[in-house]
Amino acid sequence: MSGLKLRNVKKSFGSVNVIKGVDLDIEDKQFVVFVGPSGCGKSTLLRMIAGLEQISSGDLFIGDKRMNDVDPANRGIAMVFQSYALYPHMTVRENMGFALKFAGASKEEIAQRVGEAARILELGALLDRFPKQLSGGQRQRVAIGRAIVRHPDVFLFDEPLSNLDAELRVHMRIEIARLHKELQTTIIYVTHDQVEAMTLADKIVVLRDGIIEQAGSPLELYDNPDNLFVAGFIGSPKMNLLDGTAEAGGIRLADFPGQLLPSPVAVPAGTPVTVGIRPEHFDPEGAAALETKVEIIEHLGGETYAYARGEGRTLLTLATDNNRTLKPGDRYQARFHPSALLVFGKDGKRIR
Structure with a gap:
């Protein structure tokens, strides 16, 4: 050996x-x-x-x-x-x-x-x-x-x-x-x-x-x-990655310009960032939310994935705890805990 x-x-x-x-x-x-x-x-x-x-x-x-x-x-x-x-x-x-x-x-x-x-x-x-x-x-x-x-x-x-x-x-x-x-x-x-x-x-x-x-x-x-x-x-489905900019009170995402998300890490205002969140980390009890519109639903038996957008082109993958009532065209509040977010700098490296 x-x-x-x-x-x-x-x-x-x-x-x-x-x-x-x-x-x-x-x-x-x-x-x-x-x-x-x-x-x-x-x-x-x-x-x-x-x-x-x-x-x-x-x-x-x-x-x-x-x-x-x-x-x-x-x-x-x-x-x-x-x-x-x-x-x-x-x-x-x-x-x-x-x-x-x-x-x-x-x-x-x-x-x-x-x-x-x-x-x-x-x-x-x-x-x-x-x-x-x-x-x-x-x-x-x-x-x-x-x-x-x-x-x-x-x-x-x-x-x-x-x-x-x-x-x-x-x-x-x-x-x-x-x-x-x-x-x-x-x-x-x-x-x-x-x-x-x-x-x-x-x-x-x-x-x-x-x-x-x-x-x-x-x-x-x-x-x-x-x-x-x-x-x-790493991960299947893949992590959702969204571009944004740090502000004094949090992070504003390009695809959700009307919302200011709380940031889990300190980032100087004006810094370009990418925010990551895994599909299964969306939680109905989460303190923060993204307002989305559902485009596609995948019912896989034991789990259901919704594919939704904000105001931009990025398609989010959302695990929905086998929610069988969602359908394309629905407005969906994708809630999550801010601690679930990962933040990456312009160079692609993680900001911790």
């Missing part, structure tokens, strides 16, 4: 800087998720840890050993890719044991390790099938089993669920969480899906343009984002 350390790690492809200086500590047995939009560098960073991409500068440590120049096969790492990459002419049993056979392991050891992985992943009844006889979820479990049999110190997952349909993704998220609990090993997982990040991670690392915007527990990032990017990226 091993933790990892990255110290000022950078990666360039010619004159293009992709990873621009990453410092990160990953503890032993921790489940860490790299998340961010396409092109942010998360998969490149994972491949650098695996040894599939050379580190341009900086240092990577696994345990206490510097790994920059260590061959990928000797890093104690197993990687699960987005593509299952199973050998079609081999059975599940042969696919899972192939790396061990190639490494010269005995038949007894291969059988023992494959059997152990099959038990963990509930693949026992499928060991003699070929990949074409398996569903997408079953193939992904075989790919994970192929990694488990190697007994790695660190598992790397590169968007392993993106090829599955929505129902299977939910099921496989549960399977991967259970796998981590049983194996008690370090996992680094890459995804663009912040719901996967929130449900799986001990620590989320939010990346943008090759740098870490913020790292912390899911609830830490959800409740206390450091900047506008993290605030808007």
Whole structure:
């Protein structure tokens, strides 16, 4: 079992800087998720840890050993890719044991390790099938089993669920969480899906343009984002973000010019700000309110979302405690507690 350390790690492809200086500590047995939009560098960073991409500068440590120049096969790492990459002419049993056979392991050891992985992943009844006889979820479990049999110190997952349909993704998220609990090993997982990040991670690392915007527990990032990017990226539905200006008595929003909102933080008058509030933080008992007009209603069974506007173009998302009486065209007083507001400066950084 091993933790990892990255110290000022950078990666360039010619004159293009992709990873621009990453410092990160990953503890032993921790489940860490790299998340961010396409092109942010998360998969490149994972491949650098695996040894599939050379580190341009900086240092990577696994345990206490510097790994920059260590061959990928000797890093104690197993990687699960987005593509299952199973050998079609081999059975599940042969696919899972192939790396061990190639490494010269005995038949007894291969059988023992494959059997152990099959038990963990509930693949026992499928060991003699070929990949074409398996569903997408079953193939992904075989790919994970192929990694488990190697007994790695660190598992790397590169968007392993993106090829599955929505129902299977939910099921496989549960399977991967259970796998981590049983194996008690370090996992680094890459995804663009912040719901996967929130449900799986001990620590989320939010990346943008090759740098870490913020790292912390899911609830830490959800409740206390450091900047506008993290605030808007983490959470589903997304946080409502409204532009405004600080005044002596509070904040006046561009979309609600007739109302002066109490500010939860001290901001000099005349300062341009962006105010954030999550959809579920609207509360009928709140001391402050925004006067809105409902445009769209989404009834999702256990919850209802209203999409409403003030006098501007910004569409607010409001969780309404499953209010089934609202309809498009209604005037709606979106109440909230001022303490629920987050305030960001013109530079995008949180004002605390």
